[in-house]
Amino acid sequence: MTRLRAGGHTAVAVARTPREGIDHAVDATTAEVQTWLPLLTGCDGVVFAAGADDREVPARPAYSAFHAGNVVPVVTLLTAARQAGVTRAVVLGSYFTHFNREHPEWDLAGAHPYIRSRVAQAAEGRTAAGPGLPVAVVEVPFVFGRAGERFPAWAEGLVGWVSSKSPLLAPTGGTAVTTAETVADIAVDALEAASGADLPAADGNLTWAEMIGGLAAAAGSPRPVKVLPAAAFRLALRLTALRYRFSRKEPGLHPTRLADLLLRHLHLTATGTRPIDPAMVETVEAVREKR
Known part of the structure; x- marks a missing residue:
């Protein structure tokens, strides 16, 4: 919102609470087309920045929840946007859709309900919008920074861990990372250009150990991060799968x-x-501050 207004745009903020x-x-999640229409009338663009988090663990089958x-919500919002005459839209999605597109042999959408929902979000959202309403999807990796009082959903647990005296462990592999400011820049640029493109977001790439160690240093608790052997990491996740099954x-x-997936280098340009x-x-x- 801040970036849009700084660029001279009038912006209307909508949130659950x-x-x-x-x-x-x-x-x-419960709004209907008629809910959105009066809010979208007169608007040129719309940004969807909500959605279910990949850490959620619903009852089986998980895909229905995701x-x-x-x-x-995206289909409903973009259907209303089309009817209201909106000319451009942006959806903040996941960088997993980038890897699903670039590496079909990984079968990410088939293996993971969350990723399948993000792939469907982009496809079904664009279908609902129609050819006259281009929908750009910002494919977001781990995001650091804040937007007002808001911060990444995963951050609270991770900051608590790195702030404690517990040992720090990380698997091999790594990830793209970005900042809240860069995501805002990409989203605003996509709106202004009505790009309708898939837009991976990244300010760089880190190993998992570098990311966890950097966050520990930021929390004032710098210490070494031990690399977890791949076999031990796989075993831990298999045990987690058994717990969920029961x-x-x-x-x-x-x-x-x-x-x-996580043992790979999930890097972006x-x-x-x-x-x-x-x-x-x-x-x-x-x-x-939240605490």
Whole structure:
């Protein structure tokens, strides 16, 4: 919102719960087309930045929950946007859709309900929007930084861990990382250009050990990160899968197949140039302020 307004745009903020800076309170998971129409009338563009998180563990079958959280709200919103005459849209998605597209042999959508929902979110959302409403999808990896009081959903548990005296362990492999500011830049640029493209976001790439160690340093608890052998990492995830099976729950990222994914280097070509360390400090500060 800040970036849009700084660029001279009028922006309307919608969120599930009312708070300072929110213009309308709407639950996107239950909203209907008629809910959105009066809010979208007169708008040129719309950004969807909500959705179900990959860490959620619903009852089996998990895909129904992720479809309800990630696909249905986007289809409903973009259907309303088309009817309201909106001319451009952006959906904040996941970088897993990039790897699903680039590496079909990994079968990510088939293996993981969360990733399947993100792939369907982009495809079904664009179908609902139609040819006259281009929909760009920002494919977001791990994000550091903050947007007002908001910070990444996974950050609270990770900041608590690296702030403690517990040993730090990480598998081999690594990930692309980005900042909240870079995601905002990409989203605003995509809106202004009505690009309709798939847009991976990254300010750089880190090994898992580098990411965890950097966050520990940002939390004021710097210490070595031990590399977890691949065999031990696979075993831990297999045990996690057994626990979920007995509880009749299913995670969005299937544990036994997740090891194959996370042991890879999930790298992206950098689209931003911002340093990650200051954004990690912002993340830690935001988590601690909430507490």
